[in-house]
Each structure stands twice: as structure tokens, then as C-alpha cells.
């Protein structure tokens with residue numbers, strides 16, 4: 001009894017506990033994941049790391065050797081795929097070729113609801129959200145890739161799945177269509193209050209869509225957590241390397257002129273960015289890639305807008321590069337240099353150092 005109460009108290013919306021899957025030459029090893037309702041998680045990792053196998057195990061296509069999957073507190077480890085209430089979207093827009101767009105979107109709903117008017121209004125509503133309401137009587141083969149994928153997304157969302165899994169849904173699309181669909185998808189999953197796991201090779205998907213990110217390698221999850229945490233505090237060399245650690249700060253737009261935006265990231269610490277920003281939108285995330293930070297022993301004589309002075313707090317050799325961490329009045333900046341530059345500049349823990357970086361390298365992201 002006590003254990004049950006504890007479980008209900010603790011349970012997350014989706015819990016994958018110590019999941020192992022044996023596919024002969026490939027194994028998922030002791031995978032743990034947790035998501036709250038309406039979370040959006042992006043899984044990244046090199047090709048062959050087991051991202052698709054993990055999604056398909058959660059969907060019920062592979063039988064785990066050990067471990068458990070709980071969805072809404074219910075053990076679904078051994079349920080058949082149809083009984084899990086999970087939808088999955090693949091890269092290659094799987095639509096029914098003999099049905100038009102309306103019938104494709106309505107397919108899952110028709111199995112549950114008989115009222116034709118309710119079905120029709122739900123389909124039209126979903127189609128409007130995905131901006132395909134003008135295509136409802138078209139056949140799939142006449143659609144563009146982006147239109148097909150929007151139809152697949154509408155079809156999945158309309159049945160209000162407990163969990164929506166997406167395996168590289170945009171990777172066959174051009175960059176502009178990708179960006180457009182990312183925006184539509186973000187709005188639509190929030191409207192339908194859908195919990196999502198999305199596998200992607202594109203870091204922009206992590207930034208634009210996810211609250212949570214998981215990094216996989218060789219069948220293991222190396223790190224899972226809130227995006228800014230995983231990207232700024234990787235707990236593993238591979239993760240640091242893979243995500244390319246960035247300097248990430250919460251900031252507030254405090255002014256600007258002539259194409260420069262001034263952002264305060266800490267009391268009296270103002271950075272200058274060339275990203276133009278609507279000043280009504282004050283909360284931003286500020287990102288600076290470590291390789292764009294220039295170190296020097298003297299103030300850098302140049303027109304570079306951002307020049308700071310700090311104290312070296314950490315010097316770590318990772319592979320062929322050196323990570324240098326500098327404290328600037330309580331804010332930590334990470335830079336990356338070669339071992340020979342480290343020697344030349346005589347950088348040591350506790351030394352004073354100057355940092356500079358161009359305003360074009362200070363990137364601003366919506367903090368919503």
C-alpha cells in the first residue's frame with residue numbers, strides 16, 4: 001500500500017525505467033526517461049545510436065528484455081501497440097493513398113465517434129490549425145512533402161494521443177518548409193496539449209521545440225534534462241562535443257540603436273547583439289558559442305563591441321581542445337582554444353583575463 005501511494009505521488013506522465021532491448025547485434029541498455037504531461041522532448045544522437053529503436057519500443061513494436069514503461073501511471077510494458085494510445089509519425093509521410101486528405105485525417109476518429117458532424121468539424125478544425133483546410137479533397141499523391149506531413153500531423157493530433165512520437169518528421173523537407181512546419185507543429189501540439197517525443201538530427205528543433213532533450217549514444221541515454229541545462233552543463237565529454245557547449249544566459253532587452261540590441265544578462269552586465277529585437281519582447285535567451293570568444297592578456301584594441309574582464313576559474317583539456325571558464329562578476333563564460341594558444345597566453349586558473357566577442361556572435365532566442 002505504502003509503495004503504491006509513493007508511486008502515485010512520484011509518478012511522472014511517462015516513465016521509462018531501466019529499459020533494455022536485445023536486437024542481436026544492437027542493444028538498448030538500461031534506458032531511463034521521464035516526461036511530464038505536455039512536455040516536448042527531442043532525442044538527438046549519432047546515426048545508429050538507437051533513437052528509432054527506443055521510439056518503437058515505447059510504441060510497443062519491440063519487446064524489452066527488462067525494464068518497465070509507465071504512461072499516466074499505468075504499466076504499458078506488455079500492452080500491444082494499439083492499446084497504448086500512442087501515435088507515431090515517420091519521416092516518409094505514411095498516408096493512405098486511396099483516401100483523400102479529409103478521409104486520412106478522419107481515419108482514427110471514425111473508429112471512435114459516429115456523429116458525422118462532430119467528425120467533420122474536428123477534421124476541419126485540425127486542418128485549419130495545420131493550414132491544409134484548402135486541401136481536404138485532394139489525394140495524397142498530389143501533395144507536396146510538407147503538405148503530406150501536415151496531413152500526417154493533423155491525423156495524429158486529432159485522436160488526442162496520450163503520447164505523440166515523431167521520428168525525424170521534417171528531415172526530408174527543405175529548410176524553409178522545415179521552419180514553417182516547426183512553427184505550426186509547436187502551436188498545434190500546444191493547442192491539443194499533446195506530450196511529444198521527437199527524434200531529430202537538427203539542433204534548431206531542440207531550440208525551437210523542446211523543453212527537454214536527451215542525448216543517445218550506442219543504445220544508451222547519456223544525459224536527459226532541460227535543454228539549457230544539458231547544453232550548458234554537459235555531464236559527459238561526448239555530450240559536450242556533440243552539442244557543442246554554448247554560453248547560455250537568461251537576458252532582458254534593455255535598449256539598443258543602429259542595428260545593435262543591448263541585453264542585460266546580470267546586474268550591470270550588458271552584452272551587445274546584432275540580432276534586431278522588438279524591445280516589447282524583453283525576455284530572451286542569449287547564446288554565444290565558445291569558439292567565438294577571443295582571449296587576451298590586455299584589453300583588445302578593436303571595434304569589437306563586447307569586451308569584458310574576468311578571472312580564469314577552470315582550464316580543462318577535452319580531446320584536442322582546451323575549455324577555459326572565466327568568471328566575470330559572478331557570471332561564467334566558457335571559451336575554447338588550442339593548447340598552443342593556452343601556452344602563448346599563459347592562461348592559468350586564478351589569472352586575470354580579457355574576453356571579447358563580436359555582436360554578430362551574440363544570438364538572441366525567444367524565451368517563451
Ligand SMILES: Nc1ncnc2c1ncn2[C@@H]1O[C@H](COP(=O)(O)OP(=O)(O)OP(=O)(O)O)[C@@H](O)[C@H]1O
Pocket residue numbers: 023024025026045046047048049050051052053054
Ligand atoms: N529490427 C532490428 N533488428 C536488429 N537490429 C536492428 C533492428 N532495427 C534496428 N537495428 C539496429 O539497431 C541499431 C540502432 O538503430 P536505430 O534505427 O534505432 O538508429 P538511429 O539512432 O535511429 O539512427 P538514425 O539516426 O540513422 O535513424 C542499428 O545498428 C540498427 O542496425
Ligand SMILES: [Mg+2]
Pocket residue numbers: 051052053167
Ligand atoms: Mg532512426
